[in-house]
Amino acid sequence: MSKSITAEDLNVYYGDFRAVADVNIEIAPRSVTAFIGPSGCGKTTFLRSLNRMHEEVPGARVKGDLYLDDDNIYAPGVDPVTVRSMVGMVFQRPNPFPTMSVRENVLAGHKLNGTRMSKSEADDIVEKALRGANLFNEVKDRMDRPGSGLSGGQQQRLCIARTVAVEPDVILMDEPCSALDPISTLAIEDLIADLKEDYTVVIVTHNMQQAARVSEKTAFFNIAGVGEPGKMVEYDQTSVIFNNPSNEQTERYVAGKFG
Numbered sequence: 001m002s003k004s005i006t007a008e009d010l011n012v013y014y015g016d017f018r019a020v021a022d023v024n025i026e027i028a029p030r031s032v033t034a035f036i037g038p039s040g041c042g043k044t045t046f047l048r049s050l051n052r053m054h055e056e057v058p059g060a061r062v063k064g065d066l067y068l069d070d071d072n073i074y075a076p077g078v079d080p081v082t083v084r085s086m087v088g089m090v091f092q093r094p095n096p097f098p099t100m101s102v103r104e105n106v107l108a109g110h111k112l113n114g115t116r117m118s119k120s121e122a123d124d125i126v127e128k129a130l131r132g133a134n135l136f137n138e139v140k141d142r143m144d145r146p147g148s149g150l151s152g153g154q155q156q157r158l159c160i161a162r163t164v165a166v167e168p169d170v171i172l173m174d175e176p177c178s179a180l181d182p183i184s185t186l187a188i189e190d191l192i193a194d195l196k197e198d199y200t201v202v203i204v205t206h207n208m209q210q211a212a213r214v215s216e217k218t219a220f221f222n223i224a225g226v227g228e229p230g231k232m233v234e235y236d237q238t239s240v241i242f243n244n245p246s247n248e249q250t251e252r253y254v255a256g257k258f259g
């Protein structure tokens with residue numbers, strides 16, 4: 001559980017268009033890293049390359065190497081489905097399976113993987129995952145009701161429970177709070193602090209206060225202009241990025257001067 005992520009000269013393409021260029025980054029296990037930067041600089045694209053979700057887009061591809069600990073997830077013969085079971089993802093909009101109950105949603109990943117288990121094993125997994133997502137107490141009396149009947153913030157925590165239920169090494173979050181109210185946002189931010197005890201967490205956020213609150217390290221991405229690739233401009237301790245960045249572009253961005 002919890003692995004480091006190392007990208008070496010990673011380039012991400014949509015067909016001929018290079019959306020992200022030459023990223024080199026090392027992300028420590030059991031940490032929270034935020035990706036920030038203006039719209040279109042490639043944060044989501046790079047995030048999705050970390051679990052090979054990117055290649056779901058026809059024509060999309062990656063050049064370079066990406067390691068989970070010492071294993072290159074882009075090596076020939078590596079099954080992207082296996083990679084995605086090790087590197088879970090939480091999306092912008094909570095997306096529980098609408099026809100499934102709370103319990104079935106939590107077990108969805110195991111069902112997809114064809115894991116066989118007894119009812120009591122399943123009960124344990126459900127309770128542990130819901131506790132891990134700070135949701136158990138709120139849903140323990142409605143396990144068999146539809147997941148889509150929960151509030152937006154509860155649905156997002158249900159999606160996090162679904163992700164942690166399969167015990168990944170890494171959890172990627174793509175603006176996980178952008179559809180949530182401030183109270184639900186705080187609940188997710190608290191949860192992120194807990195998740196880093198067990199997982200490597202990477203979060204894309206437009207909210208700089210959120211990046212400052214939840215992450216230990218921050219990567220600032222930028223883009224030189226339309227049609228140009230996004231690049232990682234600076235990567236450092238979050239406090240350095242926000243208070244004493246070494247790059248002038250970072251300084252202007254965190255000061256709110258563009259983006």
Ligand SMILES: Nc1ncnc2c1ncn2[C@@H]1O[C@H](COP(=O)(O)OP(=O)(O)OP(=O)(O)O)[C@@H](O)[C@H]1O
Pocket residue numbers: 014019037038039040041042043044045046057230
């Ligand atoms: N499916 C796609 N097909 C082609 N180009 C795409 C696709 N998705 C994104 N792009 C392009 O890749 C570049 C990076 O987009 P991406 O969504 O990764 O940026 P971002 O920094 O996450 O932006 P935002 O903050 O607005 O979400 C943009 O030029 C975008 O238009």
